Amino acid sequence: MSILLYELAGADDHRIFSPFCWRIRMALLHKGLDFKSIPWRFSDKEKIAHSGQSRVPVLEDGDTVVSDSWAIACYLDDHYPNHPSLFGGKDGQALSRFYYDWVGWTLQTALVRLVLMDIFNHLHPNDKAYFRHSREHRFGMSLEQVSADRDQAVVDFRQKTLVPLRETLQTQAYLGGDRPLYADYIVFGAFQWARAISPFPLLDRDDPIYRWRDTLLDAFDGAARQSTGYAV
Amino acid sequence: MSILLYELAGADDHRIFSPFCWRIRMALLHKGLDFKSIPWRFSDKEKIAHSGQSRVPVLEDGDTVVSDSWAIACYLDDHYPNHPSLFGGKDGQALSRFYYDWVGWTLQTALVRLVLMDIFNHLHPNDKAYFRHSREHRFGMSLEQVSADRDQAVVDFRQKTLVPLRETLQTQAYLGGDRPLYADYIVFGAFQWARAISPFPLLDRDDPIYRWRDTLLDAFDGAARQSTGYAV
Numbered sequence: 001m002s003i004l005l006y007e008l009a010g011a012d013d014h015r016i017f018s019p020f021c022w023r024i025r026m027a028l029l030h031k032g033l034d035f036k037s038i039p040w041r042f043s044d045k046e047k048i049a050h051s052g053q054s055r056v057p058v059l060e061d062g063d064t065v066v067s068d069s070w071a072i073a074c075y076l077d078d079h080y081p082n083h084p085s086l087f088g089g090k091d092g093q094a095l096s097r098f099y100y101d102w103v104g105w106t107l108q109t110a111l112v113r114l115v116l117m118d119i120f121n122h123l124h125p126n127d128k129a130y131f132r133h134s135r136e137h138r139f140g141m142s143l144e145q146v147s148a149d150r151d152q153a154v155v156d157f158r159q160k161t162l163v164p165l166r167e168t169l170q171t172q173a174y175l176g177g178d179r180p181l182y183a184d185y186i187v188f189g190a191f192q193w194a195r196a197i198s199p200f201p202l203l204d205r206d207d208p209i210y211r212w213r214d215t216l217l218d219a220f221d222g223a224a225r226q227s228t229g230y231a232v
Numbered sequence: 233m234s235i236l237l238y239e240l241a242g243a244d245d246h247r248i249f250s251p252f253c254w255r256i257r258m259a260l261l262h263k264g265l266d267f268k269s270i271p272w273r274f275s276d277k278e279k280i281a282h283s284g285q286s287r288v289p290v291l292e293d294g295d296t297v298v299s300d301s302w303a304i305a306c307y308l309d310d311h312y313p314n315h316p317s318l319f320g321g322k323d324g325q326a327l328s329r330f331y332y333d334w335v336g337w338t339l340q341t342a343l344v345r346l347v348l349m350d351i352f353n354h355l356h357p358n359d360k361a362y363f364r365h366s367r368e369h370r371f372g373m374s375l376e377q378v379s380a381d382r383d384q385a386v387v388d389f390r391q392k393t394l395v396p397l398r399e400t401l402q403t404q405a406y407l408g409g410d411r412p413l414y415a416d417y418i419v420f421g422a423f424q425w426a427r428a429i430s431p432f433p434l435l436d437r438d439d440p441i442y443r444w445r446d447t448l449l450d451a452f453d454g455a456a457r458q459s460t461g462y463a464v
């Protein structure tokens with residue numbers, strides 16, 4: 001029985017756009033594990049009720065149900081030790097945790113302001129009211145206002161937020177060294193999230209981060225590039 | 233013959249305050265390697281001329297001279313594989329690089345603005361003119377102006393810059409997991425730099441980062457705590 005992965009989709013089933021789901025999709029491809037994607041929306045709470053919580057990704061592997069992207073990645077490396085490692089062992093797993101927090105608290109926090117209206121525009125109609133209400137509450141302003149200054153904000157995003165990532169990717173091909181590890185997929189998930197729903201160019205084409213992202217779009221027979229999104 | 237480490241000192245030989253030197257001092261202690269510290273000042277260029285460049289740390293190990301903190305850490309792990317590892321292998325080494333860039337470009341860039349005048353006040357008299365000229369050129373304003381708003385700036389430092397670090401250290405004891413790795417020393421070096429020269433409190437006492445720093449101040453028989461500095 002193949003692994004099932006519940007992933008957040010837009011109005012289109014093939015527009016997979018949760019950054020956390022993308023991490024796990026790439027992790028499953030990295031480990032060479034077959035899986036079946038099940039599109040999920042914010043309004044489908046009952047579909048994942050058996051996971052005991054209300055967010056995706058949720059992974060089902062036989063009788064095992066795991067939620068939370070970090071827990072899923074750890075499960076996959078522990079449970080499939082003979083498949084390519086996501087962490088490179090216990091030390092690598094510990095060292096990967098800061099990527100999780102940097103992407104969640106710094107990178108994605110800066111990024112979401114640039115693409116919030118684009119997310120809204122691609123949601124399933126059933127999800128729109130929930131999304132507008134919850135995000136406007138979080139930001140304390142309308143969705144339209146959050147992204148209004150993005151032509152200015154993207155300059156700071158490139159010149160400040162992305163600097164340490166760019167520096168590392170100028171020194172080595174991947175965060176994992178000469179080949180990607182889960183840390184790469186944590187960061188890549190943020191860019192796939194944007195790519196799935198936004199035509200707004202986040203990266204200059206001569207940015208080392210653009211080149212790194214391109215190699216991950218090409219990885220696994222171009223799985224990430226072929227997913228529904230914008231070629232920016 | 234023991235290892236020699238050239239380290240930036242203030243007017244007082246025991247006030248070791250380069251963040252890059254602290255990384256290597258902790259790395260040597262971690263590996264259990266004996267070393268002799270040689271105090272160095274910005275004006276002592278000829279003392280390290282044999283390293284082919286003009287910055288510390290410089291490490292001399294017999295006939296081998298290595299400069300640049302990252303290169304020194306890699307040298308130590310490669311050359312002393314039977315001593316405790318700084319990286320946890322090649323994957324851990326690659327994953328540690330982003331810490332180097334995050335600390336250099338994000339953490340230390342935010343931190344230096346808070347303590348720049350305190351650095352100046354502790355410099356050797358021979359170094360003061362060089363330091364004022366080079367830093368005022370870099371910041372485009374007087375040293376006094378850079379740190380003038382630090383009571384405000386430290387709020388952002390704690391609530392924005394430090395968030396991902398705090399989140400990780402709430403999840404696990406060290407960046408390296410249940411014991412420190414070189415990634416921990418990269419970050420710790422930034423706080424030791426501040427501690428050596430500034431009475432300005434960067435961290436609240438109930439901050440998980442404060443607790444983490446405390447355990448590293450106690451490590452290796454309190455070597456870092458006993459160095460000249462401020463108990464903040």
